[in-house]
Amino acid sequence: MRQVLSWVRRACVGFVRACAVAAVALLVPAVWAAAVALWIWWWDAHLWSGIGPLIWACVGTLALARPVCRMFRALVARWTGTVIPAGYRQPGPVVRMSTGYWWNGYSYERTRRDALMDQKLRMWWRDPAVWRDLRFTAIAPLTAGVVASVPPAGVVAAVLGFSQPGLPARLVGALGLVVAVAGAPYAWRIAEPVAVRFLRPSSTMALADRVDELTAQRADTTVAQAAEIRRIERDLHDGAQARLVALGLSLATAEKLMETDPDQARALMRQARDGAATSLAELRELVRGITPPVLNERGLVDAVRALALDSPLDVTVDDGVQLRLDPPIESAVYFGVAELLTNAAKHAHASTVRISLARDDTGLVVDVEDDGRGGADVRAGGGLDGLRRRLAVFDGTVEITSPSGGPTHVRMMVPCASS
Amino acid sequence: MRVVVAEDLYLLRDGMVRLIEAFGHEVVGTAATGPETLDALLTLRPDVSVVDVRMPPTQSDEGLRAALAARREVRGLPVLVLSQHVEQLYARELLADGAGGIGYFLKESVFDADQFVDALERVAGGGTAMDPAVIAKLLSSGSSNRGLERLTEREHSVLSLMAEGLSNQAIAQRLFLSESAISKYTTSLFGKLGITDDDNTNRRVLAVLAYLNKT
Incomplete structure (x- = not known):
């Protein structure tokens, strides 16, 4: 029934x-x-x-x-x-230019409405x-x-x-x-x-999507790179360069005073030495920010281990792999782990962190898990968003599970050919 | 002392040789690459050597590897490692064999010639000498060895200065205490770390190892 x-x-x-x-x-x-x-x-x-x-x-x-x-x-x-x-193709942003006209990615229009209409039609036609x-x-x-x-x-x-x-x-x-x-x-x-x-x-559409994605990534990378170079230039200009000028000045003065006032000259030379030490420390910090020396010398796994040793948290590293990847990928993953460790300490108030590096058939898998209070989310322009963008350049992905109350588990995956 | 200087940058190597000779020591050999360093260390058997971490041909940690390899061959061969940056990771690798006669410094430590040569002599004598930057990093790290948690604050500071390679006398001067007080602290901290009084092991090195060993 x-x-x-x-x-x-x-x-x-x-x-x-x-x-x-x-x-x-x-x-x-x-x-x-x-x-x-x-x-x-x-x-x-x-x-x-x-x-x-x-x-x-x-x-x-x-x-x-x-x-x-x-x-x-x-x-x-x-x-x-x-x-x-x-x-379907997604419309790009319609922005107002300094001339007062609206740019929709294809043409300039007098009003926002016209720009939107034009964009819609063109997109529809080209899609x-x-x-x-x-x-x-x-x-x-x-x-x-x-x-x-x-x-x-x-x-x-x-x-x-x-x-x-x-x-x-x-x-x-x-x-x-x-x-x-x-x-x-x-x-x-x-x-x-x-x-x-x-x-x-269709495959044509998939390709078109991919081209759009890559174009966006390229723009992101270019902007990020330019910002990074500007930062380095500023740091060098305000730091090491200025200090070297001061160093030269101190030495020149000391040379002058050598005969007449040896005590003063000696004090100046000591000052010069201190200045040299300070600028070296600054340069070291700068270099560490560009690419950590240990990464160059030892590769990703040891660099992550060094990071773990330097962290104020109790960090354990499981490394089932000894691998050398392309330096840009290693760098992106390294800075990703560094970012996550900083987050664990600063935002999640975690006390222990577990990092595991492994590779499977598709590529490198890095898990970072802390015992903090969770609640991490990807805000546009935030650290996790930056991490996602950095890895996206290599077709890498970031998965974040961070329920409120913790724990936070982040998995980074980067495809790479076996080496 | 007979000294070997391994450094790839000519200016630095030359400066270092001159500095060491100015203090009345003899530089018996120099090396500019990793393999050369290993060769010089094993054939010349210097009283102490100064080795740069990053060297050709790979521009990675060739120097460090040469030093470690040489010390595997000749236990306790005194080496002072210099680098533009200090890593706890490297410090632990250098100290791991517990044989002493090891130093690890930032390159700018040569600015203070007296202290540098002093450290060099300490290493030649089988002691350890660590850059304060390494010790500072250790202090700021969160977790530490179980035994270390039982140390008093004063014992902690004595241990960290010991890790830098200072003698009891030098530690006493730094902390404005008498030498006998320092030796009392060292005895008690050796006890707490479970380091027995044995002539064949370098107790100070073991203490530093305990300090570094935070797994």
Whole structure:
């Protein structure tokens, strides 16, 4: 009994779903059918009078393609849980230039509204997803549309067949009913494979996305690099260079005073020596900020171990690997670990940290786990965001789990060829 | 003393040689690469050597490796390691064999020629000499050896000065205490760290090792 009930329920649900799939898939063909019907209707009046409905059908197809695809994607995601990425291009920011005009990434416009309109149109026109959507509106009726229409069509046949007298009509009606009932639980399922096969972003679109991503990363890297170079220049200019000038001055004065006031000269020379020591300490700090010497000398694993020794926290390092990666990757991971250790001490108030370095088939995996109070999140422009950007350059990823109350677990993954 | 100087930068090597000779010691050999250093250390067997960490051909830690390799061959061969930066990691590796006769300093320690040569002589005598920067880093690190937690504050400061390589007399001067008081502190801290009175082991080195050993 229960089996029958559940089967009936499945059949009802399936029937409704099949109707929905058929309706969405056949929306565009319905528009065309209406246009052709109008044309035939008006055929007697004038041959060319049918052009109007056809033009309207074309416009309708263009306008409906994207909503139809959206609905299809939404239905499939809702019923089967299969999420199909849409892959539409995302509009860039529309910004006001110092001239007062608005720049939308393609052209300058007088007002923000114009800029947005222009951007929308250009993006729509250039987006390869448009062609995919149009193709889908042509394919969907022939595949999903036909199959999903079977149960509704069976019901229609049943209604028509039973409403007319005569045995053949009754037979057709009975056949329609059987087909409708038997097909109802299954017919809608055609939607998933069709959507997966034809609604996915094409390789061209994936490439376009990748190009966009890389362009953004390149811009990020260039900006970060320029800022870094400026910082180094400023540090050298205000620090070591200035100190060397002072050093020269002290020595010159000492040379002058050597005969007349040896005590003063000696004091100046001592001062010069102190100055040299201070500028060395400053340079050391600067060098450590650019690339830590131990990283150059020993590679990532030992550099992380040195970092652990220097940390005020109780840090243990599990290193199952002795590996040398490309220096830029090592540097990015090193500074990532340094950032996370700083966070653990400063924000999470942790007392112990566990770092593990390992490599699997795909690349390097670094886990950093602390016993702090958690609640770390990625704010734009924050330290973790910076970490993500630094690793993104190498297609690396950062996963952060940090529930409020702790603990925080961060996993950095960087793909790399085995060496 | 017979000294070997291993340093790849000519100016620094030359300056160091002159400084050491000015103090009446003899520089018996110089080296500019890692392999040369190892060769000089093993064939010349100097009383003490000054070795730079970063050297050709790889410009990584060639010098440090040469020093460690030489000390594996000849236990306790006195080496004073110089570097532009000090790392606890390297300090631990140098001290790990517990044989003494080791020093680890920032390059700018040569600015104070007296102290530098003093450290060199201490290392030649089988003692240890650590740059205050290494000790400061250790002090700022969080976790430490269990035995160290039982030390009093005064014993702690005595131990950190001992780790720098100072003698009891020098520690007494620094802390404005009498030498006998210092020797009392050292005896009690040796006891707390479980270092027994054995002529064959360098107790001061073991104490420093305990200090550094914070795993």
